[in-house]
Amino acid sequence: MGKRIVIVGGGWAGSAAALTARNAGAEEVILLERTDSLLGTGLVGGIMRNNGRFTAAEEMIALGAGHLFEVCDRNSRHVNIEFPGHKHASLYDVSKIEPAVRRCLVEHGIEIWTFSRITEADIDNGSINAVLLEGGTRVEGDVFLDTTGSCGAQSQCTENGNGCVMCVIRCPTFGPRVSLVEMCGIAERNGKKPDGTLGAMSGSCKLSKETIAPEIIEEMERTGLAIIPLPDELKVSDSKQSAKACAQYALKAFAENLILLDTGHVKLMLAYMPLHKLRQLPGMEEVKYVDPYSGTLGNSMRYSNLAPRDDALRVEGDIDNLFCGGEKAGLLVGHTEAIVTGSLGGHNAVRAMAGKEPIILPDSLATGDAITNVREEMETEAGMCKKYTFSGSVYFDRMKERNLYTTDLDAISKRVSSAGLEGIFEQRVI
Amino acid sequence: MITAECINCGACEMDCPVRAIAPANNQYVIDENLCIDCEGYFPVARCKLVCPVNACAPERIKYLAKAGTMAKKGARPVVFRNGGEPAGEMIPS
Ligand SMILES: Cc1cc2nc3c(=O)[nH]c(=O)nc-3n(C[C@H](O)[C@H](O)[C@H](O)COP(=O)(O)OP(=O)(O)OC[C@H]3O[C@@H](n4cnc5c(N)ncnc54)[C@H](O)[C@@H]3O)c2cc1C
Numbered sequence: 294m295g296k297r298i299v300i301v302g303g304g305w306a307g308s309a310a311a312l313t314a315r316n317a318g319a320e321e322v323i324l325l326e327r328t329d330s331l332l333g334t335g336l337v338g339g340i341m342r343n344n345g346r347f348t349a350a351e352e353m354i355a356l357g358a359g360h361l362f363e364v365c366d367r368n369s370r371h372v373n374i375e376f377p378g379h380k381h382a383s384l385y386d387v388s389k390i391e392p393a394v395r396r397c398l399v400e401h402g403i404e405i406w407t408f409s410r411i412t413e414a415d416i417d418n419g420s421i422n423a424v425l426l427e428g429g430t431r432v433e434g435d436v437f438l439d440t441t442g443s444c445g446a447q448s449q450c451t452e453n454g455n456g457c458v459m460c461v462i463r464c465p466t467f468g469p470r471v472s473l474v475e476m477c478g479i480a481e482r483n484g485k486k487p488d489g490t491l492g493a494m495s496g497s498c499k500l501s502k503e504t505i506a507p508e509i510i511e512e513m514e515r516t517g518l519a520i521i522p523l524p525d526e527l528k529v530s531d532s533k534q535s536a537k538a539c540a541q542y543a544l545k546a547f548a549e550n551l552i553l554l555d556t557g558h559v560k561l562m563l564a565y566m567p568l569h570k571l572r573q574l575p576g577m578e579e580v581k582y583v584d585p586y587s588g589t590l591g592n593s594m595r596y597s598n599l600a601p602r603d604d605a606l607r608v609e610g611d612i613d614n615l616f617c618g619g620e621k622a623g624l625l626v627g628h629t630e631a632i633v634t635g636s637l638g639g640h641n642a643v644r645a646m647a648g649k650e651p652i653i654l655p656d657s658l659a660t661g662d663a664i665t666n667v668r669e670e671m672e673t674e675a676g677m678c679k680k681y682t683f684s685g686s687v688y689f690d691r692m693k694e695r696n697l698y699t700t701d702l703d704a705i706s707k708r709v710s711s712a713g714l715e716g717i718f719e720q721r722v723i
Numbered sequence: 724m725i726t727a728e729c730i731n732c733g734a735c736e737m738d739c740p741v742r743a744i745a746p747a748n749n750q751y752v753i754d755e756n757l758c759i760d761c762e763g764y765f766p767v768a769r770c771k772l773v774c775p776v777n778a779c780a781p782e783r784i785k786y787l788a789k790a791g792t793m794a795k796k797g798a799r800p801v802v803f804r805n806g807g808e809p810a811g812e813m814i815p816s
Contacts, residue, residue, distance in 0.1 A: 329801075399805050408793060409800040427794035452747045456727050468792035 297321040298642050299434030301411050301473045304333030305631035306619025307440035308394055310639030311403045312360050317643035318721035322403045327410030328467045330391050333442050335628050336461045337499055337584045339556030341365050343382035345683035345692045346629040347700050352660050355709035357719035358636040364393050370555055371517035377546035386557040410468045414476040420614050436614045436642040439473040443595045443620040446470055453492035455591025461584050472598040479610035484596030484624050485678045493596050496539035498588035499558040506576030513555045521551040527570055541685025558583055564592045599623050604665050605651035606638035616642045625667050626682045633660045640718050647723040655712050659697040725751050728778035735770035735779050
């Protein structure tokens with residue numbers, strides 16, 4: 294019997310999958326990442342534990358997949374803060390998180406390969422034998438995971454967005470995202486904007502702290518956030534709001550105010566704004582973008598190449614050893630969400646390797662309900678135009694309706710143990 | 724491939740012998756499945772010739788070489804594992 298799990302894409306989903314695969318007993322876990330660093334879009338995010346993400350994070354901890362949440366908690370600049378529409382958020386430090394995650398993975402015996410973009414798959418008789426790196430190296434494995442995300446490539450950003458805006462994904466340097474599922478000849482789907490056009494634009498930018506007035510920075514560092522009311526002529530139009538990937542931030546407060554969050558850089562809760570307009574605001578006269586560099590014009594486009602998958606995160610189609618996680622697995626947006634699906638995919642990959650039935654998280658858990666609900670929603674045209682997250686919009690509403698949202702740690706651990714799943718992701722299956 | 728320098732003039736679309744070029748949101752794009760690099764029609768790719776701002780790079784191979792990624796330029800994987808120094812060669816040779 295085989296023994297190696299190969300994970301393609303080192304974002305939050307791939308990192309989470311690597312940990313659960315290893316903890317389930319996989320002897321060798323190789324994580325392939327095309328750039329020089331892990332975390333993908335997670336290098337510029339930072340918001341954790343807001344609204345229902347708190348519940349989801351605590352469920353994962355109770356399920357035994359808490360390592361990455363602990364790393365985020367340890368590297369948080371702020372905990373339990375509130376901003377419009379969002380309660381008890383933590384903000385991890387985007388400048389410190391990557392080395393911390395990398396250390397955690399290496400300490401768990403995971404092998405991380407950077408500068409390793411896969412561009413080909415060797416498939417035989419309905420199984421993947423190996424993936425090939427752009428430079429020619431062949432990496433064999435027994436079970437594979439596609440956690441390549443849904444961000445870019447430049448062609449997507451050009452055709453469906455405002456062009457390449459030079460974001461942290463750095464397509465020109467490392468080569469654009471390539472989907473393993475697509476290489477297997479499995480038809481994928483694309484998320485849509487409410488108007489039916491393809492993709493969705495990422496909803497926040499990073500500004501350089503040094504370029505903003507000290508009193509704003511002081512306020513932001515003390516409380517976690519700063520809110521600057523926008524004059525009428527700078528208020529964001531409804532159409533721009535609805536094009537955003539992050540429906541949970543498509544609230545009035547975000548259109549009428551500039552909301553700045555302290556994630557190490559200054560996280561500006563807007564998809565983009567022309568620099569000369571941003572500079573009209575008091576205290577922002579000298580402001581500068583750090584991600585995307587051209588935040589003046591647009592942001593990265595996401596949600597192309599979504600894999601058909603079941604609730605165990607197995608990719609549906611004619612390949613028998615392929616799982617997925619993260620944005621690849623559908624329209625569930627966010628770091629927490631990527632860790633949830635990645636963790637389940639990684640664990641089930643090892644089960645498949647051991648010839649065991651995969652586990653499916655029950656709908657008595659928010660995490661299980663979200664995985665099933667989003668899969669079902671994505672089967673409809675209207676569902677493909679929405680975005681889902683534990684932190685707001687349609688899925689958080691559903692969480693509340695079904696009494697799945699809580700911050701009561703006892704209740705969460707009870708619901709996990711009554712499902713018989715306490716510590717499941719720490720148990721070896723091989 | 725038409726690069727972001729495209730100014731939307733439409734000259735390439737008009738001259739393309741196989742109608743492989745069409746306007747997209749912010750610029751014109753070449754449908755790579757239709758483009759034949761003008762083979763059999765013109766000695767030099769037509770869009771490249773007529774583009775006033777040098778944004779049309781129809782020959783995929785040449786474009787890829789020009790836009791070579793780190794790996795294309797020879798960077799090898801760098802491997803991180805427990806108990807070892809990062810192994811590999813980071814700088815393209
Ligand atoms: C600007 C921005 C801000 C955000 N802010 C937040 C936030 O504050 N809170 C939050 O919860 N969510 C936020 N999100 C969303 C969140 O980052 C994502 O939903 C989540 O991190 C997705 O993780 P992932 O692992 O699925 O994909 P990604 O992060 O896209 O990772 C995919 C990885 O795969 C690699 N890859 C792709 N193709 C290949 C290949 N062929 N070979 C090898 N490697 C490959 C990529 O380089 C990348 O590292 C933000 C997103 C953006 C863009």
